[in-house]
Amino acid sequence: MQVGLGFWASKTLLSAVEIGVFTELAKHPEDLKTIQGRLGLHPRSAADFLDALVALGFLRRIGGVYYNTPETDFFLDKHKPSYIGGILEMANHRLYRFWGSLTEALRTGHQQNESKDGGASPFEALYADPARLREFLKAMTGISRGTAIAIGQKLNWKDYSTVCDIGCAQGDAVVQFTRLNPHLQGMGFDLPEVGPIFEDYVEANGLADRVKFVPGSFFTDDLPKADVITMGHILHDWNLEQKKMLVRKAYEALPEGGAFVVFEAIIDNDRGNNAFGMLMSLNMLIETPGGFDYTGADCEGWMREAGFRSTRTEHLVGPDSMVVGVK
Numbered sequence: 001m002q003v004g005l006g007f008w009a010s011k012t013l014l015s016a017v018e019i020g021v022f023t024e025l026a027k028h029p030e031d032l033k034t035i036q037g038r039l040g041l042h043p044r045s046a047a048d049f050l051d052a053l054v055a056l057g058f059l060r061r062i063g064g065v066y067y068n069t070p071e072t073d074f075f076l077d078k079h080k081p082s083y084i085g086g087i088l089e090m091a092n093h094r095l096y097r098f099w100g101s102l103t104e105a106l107r108t109g110h111q112q113n114e115s116k117d118g119g120a121s122p123f124e125a126l127y128a129d130p131a132r133l134r135e136f137l138k139a140m141t142g143i144s145r146g147t148a149i150a151i152g153q154k155l156n157w158k159d160y161s162t163v164c165d166i167g168c169a170q171g172d173a174v175v176q177f178t179r180l181n182p183h184l185q186g187m188g189f190d191l192p193e194v195g196p197i198f199e200d201y202v203e204a205n206g207l208a209d210r211v212k213f214v215p216g217s218f219f220t221d222d223l224p225k226a227d228v229i230t231m232g233h234i235l236h237d238w239n240l241e242q243k244k245m246l247v248r249k250a251y252e253a254l255p256e257g258g259a260f261v262v263f264e265a266i267i268d269n270d271r272g273n274n275a276f277g278m279l280m281s282l283n284m285l286i287e288t289p290g291g292f293d294y295t296g297a298d299c300e301g302w303m304r305e306a307g308f309r310s311t312r313t314e315h316l317v318g319p320d321s322m323v324v325g326v327k
């Protein structure tokens with residue numbers, strides 16, 4: 001029942017992020033009447049909505065006053081650099097609606113998002129609207145932050161001096177890698193429309209002297225040369241043939257000894273434990289014409305086929321792992 005009616009809790013949290021509950025309470029704790037007025041809640045809904053958030057563990061109520069928990073204050077206050085609610089904003093605006101058509105996707109194998117009625121690339125429709133583009137790129141920061149920090153700490157970075165993150169979105173991964181490893185020079189490679197958003201983000205993080213944007217398409221251009229090439233949430237967007245082409249291009253861009261690091265919700269080899277990874281693959285069914293998630297063994301196989309001499313899969317945080325291929 002918890003899973004079957006899980007959308008009740010999910011939508012309550014998504015609406016709380018949309019309305020700005022956690023951002024408001026991060027300024028100061030408030031009583032019911034004040035928060036109801038500040039957020040424009042109807043008197044019929046306010047107490048039930050806020051107390052549901054208390055019961056779900058996202059707020060605390062002490063003597064009639066509502067407070068964020070330490071976690072919601074850190075992760076869901078829009079004004080903090082630690083904010084990761086972008087993915088929840090996108091889930092609220094887009095995915096929640098599109099997942100309503102999951103059964104249709106299961107029967108037809110067709111995507112159910114803005115490109116449902118045709119459209120060449122899953123990114124074309126998304127990028128046609130600048131506000132949607134910005135929301136999507138920010139959302140990626142939310143889903144990748146913890147994993148990017150783990151890679152920034154775990155890879156043998158001292159052996160390398162340059163890194164290029166392919167399909168870098170807003171740029172958070174390359175920001176985390178270079179912030180944690182001050183000797184590194186970083187690049188972000190993505191479609192040209194992403195450039196200004198990437199550059200603003202890198203500038204805001206004080207890394208403009210060490211991190212540059214390289215515009216291009218990984219379908220028509222070679223990848224920039226670097227000692228480490230990373231791809232986060234890229235391979236799962238594309239079909240098998242496109243995946244193998246991207247792995248080959250990464251191999252070509254690396255020097256001997258260079259490392260290719262693939263990170264996302266890599267599915268366990270038995271395909272029975274990483275539920276988030278399996279659901280992410282269904283999300284690719286909703287979002288893309290041919291994308292799917294895959295196991296560490298699948299990815300290591302594509303790397304070996306492209307010529308990588310050693311490969312390994314290493315767990316990072318939560319459902320995410322990295323697959324590393326050394327040339």
Ligand SMILES: C[S@@+](CC[C@H](N)C(=O)[O-])C[C@H]1O[C@@H](n2cnc3c(N)ncnc32)[C@H](O)[C@@H]1O
Nearest residue numbers: 140144167168169190191216217218219232233
């Ligand atoms: C799912 S997002 C992943 C973002 C980021 N790497 C992460 O893990 O958070 C996919 C990224 O691939 C980029 N992309 C899509 N098509 C591309 C292409 N043909 N060439 C380069 N980048 C592309 C998108 O703009 C987007 O930033």
